[in-house]
Amino acid sequence: CRQCQHHSWRYYLDFFNFVDLASIVTSIVMVSVYITPSFKKSNAFADVVTTSNITAGFSFTMLLLWFEFVSILKLYFFTF
Secondary structure, eight states: OOHHHHHHHEEEOOOOHHHHHHHHHHHOOOOOOOIGGGTTTTTTTOOOOOHHHHHHHHHHHHHHHHHHHHHHHHHTTOOO
């Protein structure tokens, strides 16, 4: 874990690193818990039942992904 020693734990405990990790984890959890069990080979995702909790979860996930996208764009535009 040479990278951990070089950057120390402050680098990994940064707010934006938590946002990156949370966006990946929430996306995987939302799809695997709510969408994948209702998949059928005959009609794909036609039987997915959407509730307000699922909609709120996906909205939060999309908010995190947009926040990550904007932070990446910010880094891109400041390089020029």
